Amino acid sequence: xxxxxxxxxxxxxxxxxxxxxxxxxxxxxxxxxxxxxxxxxxxxxxxxxxxxxxxxxxxxxxxxxxxxx
Ligand SMILES: [Zn+2]
Numbered sequence: 001x002x003x004x005x006x007x008x009x010x011x012x013x014x015x016x017x018x019x020x021x022x023x024x025x026x027x028x029x030x031x032x033x034x035x036x037x038x039x040x041x042x043x044x045x046x047x048x049x050x051x052x053x054x055x056x057x058x059x060x061x062x063x064x065x066x067x068x069x
Contacts (some may be wrong), residue, residue: 015024019036043046 015030016022017030017032017036019031019039020033024030024032028034028037030062031040
């Protein structure tokens with residue numbers, strides 16, 4: 001049985017909305033509302049556009065150390 005009270009106080013194991021830190025609701029998990037879900041989706045889409053480049057770019061002029069086989 002799942003409690004469907006939208007104003008249920010945060011209980012053990014319940015997640016908080018990563019956007020506004022309010023208790024999440026089952027309908028919009030892990031968010032508290034559709035708005036926060038949209039916000040997170042927008043952030044995610046933006047992040048996907050600019051891929052983080054933690055790896056250094058290949059240097060065609062540099063010598064590449066190869067592992068001995
Ligand atoms: Zn929220």
